[in-house]
Amino acid sequence: MEIFDDESQPEIRYDENDLVFHYKRGSFRRHEQAIYRDLATGKNAPKKGLIKVLFSTKGNKIAFFTMVMCIVLFFVLGIINGGADKNSIAGMTAKLSAFSFDEKVYASVEFSNFEKIENVDSVPLKVQFDCLNAEGAVADKFETLFSFTLKSPKPVYAVFNDYDLVSVKCLLIYENESAVLECKISNR
Numbered sequence: 001m002e003i004f005d006d007e008s009q010p011e012i013r014y015d016e017n018d019l020v021f022h023y024k025r026g027s028f029r030r031h032e033q034a035i036y037r038d039l040a041t042g043k044n045a046p047k048k049g050l051i052k053v054l055f056s057t058k059g060n061k062i063a064f065f066t067m068v069m070c071i072v073l074f075f076v077l078g079i080i081n082g083g084a085d086k087n088s089i090a091g092m093t094a095k096l097s098a099f100s101f102d103e104k105v106y107a108s109v110e111f112s113n114f115e116k117i118e119n120v121d122s123v124p125l126k127v128q129f130d131c132l133n134a135e136g137a138v139a140d141k142f143e144t145l146f147s148f149t150l151k152s153p154k155p156v157y158a159v160f161n162d163y164d165l166v167s168v169k170c171l172l173i174y175e176n177e178s179a180v181l182e183c184k185i186s187n188r
Contacts, residue, residue, distance in 0.1 A: 085183040088113075090123050090174040092148075096181035098168040101188045105131060105160040107168045109181065111153055123148040126173040129158045131165045139163055 029037050038044040047056045054064045085096045092114050098107040107129055124147050131140040142158040170181040 085181055087172075087179040087181050089172050089177055089179040090125070092123075094172055094179060094181060096168065096170045096183045098183055099186045099188050100162050100165070103162050105162050105165050105168070105185055107131075107158045107160070107170070108155045109170055109172070110155040111148060114150055114153070121149060121151075123174060125156075126171075127156050128171040128173075129160075130169040130171070131160050132167045132169060133164055134166050139165055 029040070032040075035044070047053050054060055087094055093112045095110050095112070096107065097110070098105060100106075109127065124145065127144050127146050129142040130138045133139045140160045140163070142160065144156070144158075146156050148154075165185055167182060167184050172179045172181070
């Protein structure tokens, strides 16, 4: 058996039965493009580790920071909006809460942030509670006129029989302004 150096050409010998081709191992690499040769030999191996991969290219950096900004925006908007159980009406903030206890559902609307309403002794509100079942249909209603006073701010309460109720929706109406609040019923 002959050993070839890099400069010599492989030798082809013909036998009676088959063709035998002899070559030097790895000699074909010199004919490849440099990018593929480096990839095959491990010179251009991909980076290992999460942080190295995230910051290895400009596109990865942009994708990472975009993802972080979306997550931050999601949490900031969640904190600012506060959810469907809070809303503003007549210059004050209303918050709806409801819980189930002893086969009854207790719902209340509490008011806060009265700084915006000055020079007013009372605020007449029409309050309508709707209890919704699992299908989203109104199972029970309660409607009242409520005069909210700044001197003694009191919440609006409503009590319902619990017939597999899931959530409570509340409509607040003040003159030509309205606000809708909705919350799930928690079990206690």
